[in-house]
Amino acid sequence: MNLWIAGASITDFGELWNRSLFDLLEEASLGAVAQAQIPAEDIEAVFVANMGAGAFEGQLHLGAVVSSFFSHFPPAMRVEGACASGGLALLAAEQAILSGQYKTVLVVGAEKMTDISAEQATAVLSGAACQHSECGSTFPGLYALLAQQHMQQYGTTREHLSAVSAKNHRHALNNPHAQYQKEITVQAVSESAMIAEPLRLLDCSPLSDGAAAVVLSSERVANDNPRITGFGQGNDSLSLAKRSSLTSFVATQRAAQQAYSLSGKQVQDFPVMEVHDCFTIAELLALEDLGVFAPGEAGSATLARETTYGGKVVVNPSGGLKACGHPVGATGVKQVAYLAQLLREGQYERALAHNVGGSGATAVVHILEAGEES
């Protein structure tokens, strides 16, 4: 499978009141092309990941917006699957390359969420849940149900959840683009304001502005280009009420199995991962569904420092959604862009990215490997 990451770029994530959605899309897009060191005209198609610009800003048709950054106006489309939009846009781009239609394409994800009130943004984000059976629910409320069930079934504790958040904040200290570059203690998470029992303020990823982009190519452009060697997508019932389990995401399990199978790799082959920690409980679910830990064991492992440097696997070195920030359309692209940079620098040989839409109705897994010496 010839899918090379020729270039990658991530903007600052945060409350960027002086940057528009257009600014962010342009910075990430041109940054990825610049890193790839290819002429801009080599971009044959564009795939834009965005969830809610139509509702956040009244701007739809973002494919055409990004196409307009290039004088040759490459064909462009927007891909959406709630918070998994980034992972899905990567998949669409990969399929377009593998079809032989294009050799080199740009994938850019962005979201501009802080120009409206937090109440309005929460309402837009609720559009990722089932508006028939979950109308009126918020995402903290839906993930709180999952957390309660996990605590009841496996004995997951308040401290386990807090350890996820504290660890991701600590990791973000290494990421200059992160929204929060500030260490927080396990105790501070446990004592933060209650949002939806048992989830507290510091269990939740923030509203963020930001963008990320990668240039994918069917050919290796430079020796240090990492490679995508596996991908997978799983779906499940949009409505939690119709799920077979509330303590795992079948969509993640399916996506991971496909990606492992395609790449010929197993979960223990990955020393580093970016996983979808929109809430602390989501990181525990991810680690169990990916097979890193047995069901119910991710919380205690996190507390025992198994998911940070020196442990079993480094999870969310960027700071994750919690501390790096979660501009929803950007997230899935950012995970791959961030890991690509670590591989490019020679820090790791293999990495895994895991992106979730809604409360687990959509999941996408990508596997990256450092390019062999040519």
Next chain:
Amino acid sequence: MNLWIAGASITDFGELWNRSLFDLLEEASLGAVAQAQIPAEDIEAVFVANMGAGAFEGQLHLGAVVSSFFSHFPPAMRVEGACASGGLALLAAEQAILSGQYKTVLVVGAEKMTDISAEQATAVLSGAACQHSECGSTFPGLYALLAQQHMQQYGTTREHLSAVSAKNHRHALNNPHAQYQKEITVQAVSESAMIAEPLRLLDCSPLSDGAAAVVLSSERVANDNPRITGFGQGNDSLSLAKRSSLTSFVATQRAAQQAYSLSGKQVQDFPVMEVHDCFTIAELLALEDLGVFAPGEAGSATLARETTYGGKVVVNPSGGLKACGHPVGATGVKQVAYLAQLLREGQYERALAHNVGGSGATAVVHILEAGEES
């Protein structure tokens, strides 16, 4: 290129106050699977075309909605490119099949536009224009600029525009799903209320609810399956102010050239077409950019009945966006679904579908051919 249309389905188009977006998506999806006469579990992936459900109804994540209609929850994504969403979702699906990733996929497009006021809907639709340089413009206003330019440059007349609308209303009499099954005269169009000089009420496609779906397969499922033998996409500046021409859409020209080249066909090979007539002027632009008529000649040709039965080419037999209706996400899929049915019935051997996003920033062309006898 092995891309067969195994099944197709179109719901009623209109003001469907007793049908939800979910109802419409489900009817079209299951209808296409039923026509294909395949088990529902054979659907390996779903591509959903929709422009504005996030803004119209607060429902994003429509891929997961449609996936949930199937007990095996196939992987799903939503594709958006304003009014070209349908054509783009077909392209994404075709690329996924041609990549070898999937053999059989569902493409379904839908929009539910009549649950909010016409003023609110107009604001949502304006999201397809550039919210930097065209903020405050409506689509009738933008297309009115194009119409004025065409009239000035080529002498296109009020009567030419009216003839497009009267012809499409006449065609819709044959389409039981059409929103308007009512003949209107050229004079009635010319005397209807002014919306944006020179465009009048009966120059404009309506707000519509509706859905359409096709099942695409890498294998012929039945002898009467039509085949997709060409596709193409073109883009151009989102903002009209930055266009090289206001009397043609470069995006359409590019999409058509790609599709003609891929299929080995020329414009004169098509006895029937569905083209994007969101406004009467748009049909004239389409016919000139596709090469059916020389620049400036589509208006007089339409008045001379060259674009209806007995003329050079039958344009918009469904009634087009004007009379069949324009539920935006559905439109590009409906064009292909409607033509597929005509080919399946043996009425034509070849057909062309042309779908536009915004005021010409995105265009998609598809070429369909009747399957040869096996």
